[in-house]
Amino acid sequence: MNEIMEKIKEGILDLFPEIGEVPITAEMCLGDIPEYDSMAAVNLQTFLEENFPLKVSLDMLAAEMTLGELASYIARFVKTKP
Amino acid sequence: MQRACILSTGSFLPEKIISNEDLSQFSHEARNLIVEKTGVQARRHADETECTSDLAIAAARKCLQKVGFPPENLQGIVLSTSSPDRLQPATATRVQHELGARAAFAFDINSVCSGSSFGIAVVDALIRSETCRNILLVASEMYSKILNRKDFATYPFFGDGSGAVLFQAERGGSRGVLHSCLATDGSRSDIICVPGGGTMLPFEKMPGPRSAYFRMRGEEVFAFSLDRGPVIIRRLLEEAGVTMEEVKCFICHQANINILHGIAGLLGIPREKFFVNLDRYGNTASASVLIGLDEAIHEGRLMPGDLAVIAAFGGGLSWGANLIRI
Numbered sequence: 213m214n215e216i217m218e219k220i221k222e223g224i225l226d227l228f229p230e231i232g233e234v235p236i237t238a239e240m241c242l243g244d245i246p247e248y249d250s251m252a253a254v255n256l257q258t259f260l261e262e263n264f265p266l267k268v269s270l271d272m273l274a275a276e277m278t279l280g281e282l283a284s285y286i287a288r289f290v291k292t293k294p
Numbered sequence: 295m296q297r298a299c300i301l302s303t304g305s306f307l308p309e310k311i312i313s314n315e316d317l318s319q320f321s322h323e324a325r326n327l328i329v330e331k332t333g334v335q336a337r338r339h340a341d342e343t344e345c346t347s348d349l350a351i352a353a354a355r356k357c358l359q360k361v362g363f364p365p366e367n368l369q370g371i372v373l374s375t376s377s378p379d380r381l382q383p384a385t386a387t388r389v390q391h392e393l394g395a396r397a398a399f400a401f402d403i404n405s406v407c408s409g410s411s412f413g414i415a416v417v418d419a420l421i422r423s424e425t426c427r428n429i430l431l432v433a434s435e436m437y438s439k440i441l442n443r444k445d446f447a448t449y450p451f452f453g454d455g456s457g458a459v460l461f462q463a464e465r466g467g468s469r470g471v472l473h474s475c476l477a478t479d480g481s482r483s484d485i486i487c488v489p490g491g492g493t494m495l496p497f498e499k500m501p502g503p504r505s506a507y508f509r510m511r512g513e514e515v516f517a518f519s520l521d522r523g524p525v526i527i528r529r530l531l532e533e534a535g536v537t538m539e540e541v542k543c544f545i546c547h548q549a550n551i552n553i554l555h556g557i558a559g560l561l562g563i564p565r566e567k568f569f570v571n572l573d574r575y576g577n578t579a580s581a582s583v584l585i586g587l588d589e590a591i592h593e594g595r596l597m598p599g600d601l602a603v604i605a606a607f608g609g610g611l612s613w614g615a616n617l618i619r620i
Contacts, residue, residue, distance in 0.1 A: 226502075226504075229501070229504070247511060249512065249513055250327070250331075251331075251446050251447035251512055252447065254320060254321070254324040254327070254446035254447075255444065255445060255446050255447070257321055257323075257324065258319065258320060258321070258324075258444055258446070261321065267321075269323060270321075270323055270324070
C-alpha cells in the first residue's frame, strides 16, 4: 500500500509540477491538485495504466477522489491479479 | 496610397494522417473525448526528417507557381512561426535561400497562434509605407515536434501545416488589406508557453525534458478566446465601417470547434459563415488562418470582391483581426 502511494505521489509530482510545496497526502482530493481538469485526468489515467496492471476509468479519477481511495482501489486490483 | 492586395495563396499539409484512433498512447475512452472537446478527428504530422522551413517552402512554391511569380522578383519574406527550425537564425532565411529569392529580405515573427494576423498587419504596413511592392507572408508550424506525446491536454489537438499569401501593392481600387486590429495581454504570458530552451530557462537548468515541451492551460485559453475573439472582430468592423452582414467569410484560428461556435453565437453570425478545417488538420497554430484562407478561396467560399475577416488568438496572450477584400 505504501509503495502504491509513493508511486502515485511520484506520478503527481511529474505530471503536475505546479503543485510546488502543496503536501501530497492520502486525504488530498484530485481536485486539490492545481490545474486538475478533465484533460489532466487522462494524463493521470495514462500514468496509472502504465505503472500498474489495471485499467482505470476516467470516472474513477473525478475531482472528489482522494489519493488514499485511489491507492486502495489499485491495491485491491493488484492483490486479486494472479 | 498603395494597398497590400492578395495576388496568390498556397498551403501545404504533410501526407501523414494521424487519426484519433492512431493515438494509442491514450485510452480508448480518452480518444473518444477528442472530437467532443475540440472537433478534431485527424491531424497531419510531418516526416521525422522534415523541419518547419520544409513545410514553408512547399506552401510558398505552390503560392508562387499558381500565378507564375518568379521567386527572384520577391522583395520580402515574412514568416510566422512559433515552432522554428532553430532558435536562430530566422526560419525565413532558409526559405529565402531555397526559393531562390535572392533579392528578398527575410525575417520571422512569433505571436504564437495569432502570428498570421500580426503578420498580415506587418506586411500591410511595409507595403503601405512603400518599403517594398511585394511580400510573401508564410506561416509554418510543426507542433508535432514540440509536444509531449503523452500530454492529452495538447498532443491530440495540434497538427502540422503551412500557408502562404503573396501580397502585392496596388494603387486605387477597393481590394486588399483594409484594416487590422492587434492586441496583447502580457500579464498572462505563462498560460501558453514552451518554458525551456531560452534564456529564461536555459537547457542546463531545465528540471527535466517536460520543460522543453509546449504547454497551455486549456480552460483559461478557452475562456480567453471566447472573451476576446468577438471583441476584436467587433472592433475591427466598427473601425472599418463595415457590418457583420457584409462579411462573406470569417476565417478564425482553428483551435477548437466549440470556440468557433461560441464566437458565432456571441456575434449572432450563422455558423456556416465560419470556415472550418480543424476537423481534418487540428490546430495548426499560426498557419491555420492562412491555410483556411487558401482553402476558402480554392473552394469558392471567397471570390474576388468579397470581404473576409481573419481573426486569431493565442499565446502572449495575443489576439488580432484583419479585414481583407479579396
